[in-house]
Amino acid sequence: MLKRTKYCGQVSEEDIGKELILCGWVHRIRNHGGVIFIDLRDREGIMQVVVEERTSPKAYEIADSLSSEYVIAVKGSVRRRPPGTENPKLKTGYYELLAQEIEVLNTSEPLPFPVDEETPVSEELKLRYRYIDLRRESMKESILFRHKAYQIIREVFIKHGFVEIETPFLTKSTPEGARDFLVPSRLHPGKFYALPQSPQLFKQILMVAGFDRYFQIVKCLRDEDLRADRQPEFTQIDFEMSFVEEEDVISFSEELICKLFRELLGIELKRPFDRMSYKDVLERYGTDKPDRRFGIELVDLSNIFKNTEFKVFKDALQSGGSVKAINFKNSHLSRKEIDELTKFVQTLGARGLAWIKVEDGKLNSPITKFLSDEEIKNLLEKTSANEGDTIFFSADKQDMAYKILGSLRLHIAKKYQLLRDNTFDLLWVVDFPLMEWDEEEGRFVSLHHPFTSPKEEDLPLLEEALKSQDLEEKKQLLKRVRARAYDLVINGYEVGGGSIRIHRREVQELVFKLLGISEVEAEEKFGFLLRALRYGAPPHGGLAFGLDRLIALMRGLDSIRDVIAFPKTQKGICPLTGAPDYVSPKQLKDVHIKLE
Structure with missing residues (x-):
């Protein structure tokens, strides 16, 4: 040959x-x-x-x-x-x-679809013949781009003294987030391993062990509902550092991201990246993952309408909700377009969508007759409304108002092509609440995970909340407790999240109690971590970047499936291999499982 x-x-x-x-x-x-x-x-x-x-x-x-x-x-x-x-x-x-x-x-048989042109092909067909799809220029470039990213990532970590350490794939189920993938044990009937959702606890234990700078490009697995930016198995850039505070982790993360953009895209990002508090991003964008590449920010009009006679606004405010609005400037929308936007918010749970158009020097809206001249004057001033603008309102519980208007502004940006291509908006979101009340579960849950440290000055609020017997008082106290957490958002997608961790056992036990995790349950699920915290655990923190999502954003792609060599479909199926599939009765018997 x-x-x-x-x-x-x-x-x-x-x-x-x-x-x-x-x-x-x-x-x-x-x-x-x-x-x-x-x-x-x-x-x-x-x-x-x-x-x-x-x-x-x-x-x-x-x-x-x-x-x-x-x-x-x-x-x-x-x-x-x-x-x-x-x-x-x-x-x-x-x-x-x-x-x-x-x-x-x-030789080669005729292909199921051509390689030499980007002919539209169904996802099912592409994934069934993935080896042919990977011959296409766009897919090949994505995989090679990802390969180059791996080399740059390792170069940056090694330069800064990090040690690459692999953590176990067969581990213990600690269900405090998404569902685990479970693996039955043949040698221990009735017992199961879990595939790791992240190396979180192992990397904290590595800090206790004295490996003060760890990193890993690691596969993680979560049995959750899928969409364009989710897969049951995905890759993280995972790292942890000892003897650090938030600024140290954020600064290193920025250096890594800047190096990737410089080397792979020729783009020089401006440092430091912008920062906003969790409270501010919700107030301005209705989400903690804002896309700021266009305007249309939320405005709170609750004070303007505090004495209103308009029933929709009045009822929302009297029930503890709020009145918020966005102004789609210079939009000149038709009534048909407004109706389409109303249908969109109704899919989110909104009862309807109040609106006011400014056209021909007048206000066009079914609701203006219910508003006083003073209310109209103030709302136009607060929303900076001018000729051609359309103002949309949400009068509801605060969380619902955020959801409706936050989703509507993004929907408008996509529908009317307000997003600028080939631009990258990077933002750190900080000062998250440590925990929030979950109505469905009837308990407090962590906004990130239960190992995130509260700010030192907020510790007394945790202790006070634990002593309180009144649920409403407890909710108000815990609303004020801030986490030492930080998320990096690019173009409206969270690409990384991390925190300074709890390194003192008594604080970890306090957080577990407030989350409704009993001492017995804490010992059963997290006893190995609690034991480790007894033996000189240093202050430490870290972060994990979603590599698939980061690469997709850098490549300008909508789906992470386009940067993964062998992804699953939205139903979690691999058309190439046919996984998941049935196994033989003997295999089931070996692991002590019977199917009903």
Whole structure:
């Protein structure tokens, strides 16, 4: 077999006159009678091969029998393409290989979809024949882009003294978040391992062990509902540092992200990244993952309407809710468009959508007749409304108002193409509440996870809340307790989150109690961590970036499936292999499981 001496896409000026052996797939073939042109493709690019009947009759005969996607090896000499035939779109477009010998390494049946053009293909078909989809330029570039990111990530961590350590894949189920994937034990009937949702507890224990700077590019697994930016298995850039505070983790994270953008995209990000408190992002954008690449911020009008006679606003305020609005400036919306936006918010649980249009120097709306002149004057001033603007209102419980208007502003931005392409908005969200009340579960839950440290000055509020017997008083006290947590948001997506961790056992036990985790349950689920905290645990903190999501954002792609070599569908299925699948009765018997 002819042995490759260079990749197709790496042929350059220095190779002119040299004899090379190139291997790859037949991308295109053109027979001009006496001369055959082959575009030969490998992972690095495409090289034009010229086969002349008069100089290489045997090679010409073989070339004439080739079809698309045949795998071949070609031996020949590199020469410059004749003037006027160059292809500046290819990095090898000024050179060609004059073939002397061709060896067919394998043939190919007709493909289920073409490789040489971005023909629309259903996701099911693409994933079933993923090995063909990965030959396409866009997919190949995404995988190579991801590979380069891995090298940069490791380079930055190693430069800063981090140690790469693998944590276990078969571990203990500690269900304090998404569902675990469970693995039955053959040797211990009735017992199960869990696949890790994250290495959180192990990396904290590594800090107790004295490995003060840990990192890992790690696969994590969660049995949760899927969507475009979720997969049952995903990859994290995971790290932890000892003897640090928030600024240290944030500063290092910014250096890593800036290096990735600089090396992979040629973009120089401005440091430090912006920061906003959890409270402020909710007030201005209705979400803790805001996309700030366009305007349309929320405005609170509750004070303006505190004495209103308009029943919808009055009822919301009297029941402890709020009146908020957004102004879609210079929109000139038709009534049909407003109706479509109303239907959208109704899918979110809104009863309707109040609105006011400013057109021809007048206000057009069914609700203005219920508002006083003073209320109208103040709301127009507060929303900075001008000719052509449309104001949308939400009068509801505060959380619902945030949800409705936060989702509506993003829907408007996408629908009316307000988002600027090829721009990146990076924002740290800080000062999260440590915990919140979950109505469904009837208990307090962590906003991040139960190992996040509260701010030192808020510890007395935790102790006071634990002593309180009044639920409403407890809720009010815990609303004021801030977490030492930080999330990085890019273009409206959370790409990373972390915190300073609890390193004192008594504080961890206090948090567990407030979360409704009894001493027995805490010992059963987290006893190994609590024991470790007895033996000189240093102050520590860290962060985990969602690598799939980060790469997808950098590549300008909507779905993380487009940056993962072998992803699952939205139903958690792998069309390539057929997983998940049934197993034999013997396999079930070995792990002591019976199916009902």
